[in-house]
Amino acid sequence: MANWKTTEAIESLAAEIGDKVYIDIAKWHLYLNDAHLHTVLAEQFYPMLADNNLQEGQVLQILQNIPVKLGGGKREIPLAELIPMSWRSPPTPKHHLRTVRPNILQDKG
DSSP states (O other), rough: OOHHHHHHHHHHHHHHHHHHHHEEETTEEEETTTTTHHHHHHHHHHHHHHOOOOOHHHHHHHHHHEEEEEEETTTEEEEEHHHHHHHHHHSOHHHHOOOOEGGGGGGGG
16 A cells, blocks of 8 residues: 555656656757656655655756756766756755645655
């Protein structure tokens, strides 16, 4: 039962991230659900959110460690470099993630 709740929470978090966070390419906003990057982020952020141990440095490191393939895979750029500065500057990524945290996290257990 706990695994089901965790899976549901991760899916909910992924949906929230996918609908609210985007990468900026030539002033085009490509939302992370369309880029298929929302689930991998949710899987990595959920444990921190569930433990109420979200650290800005960890968030930035996760974003830095996720490669985004461009040009059919000819080039890879860290996700952190594609997210607009407005998302990375105050309020911090930690704040932004707290705003997308789904209510289901309150029901964990």
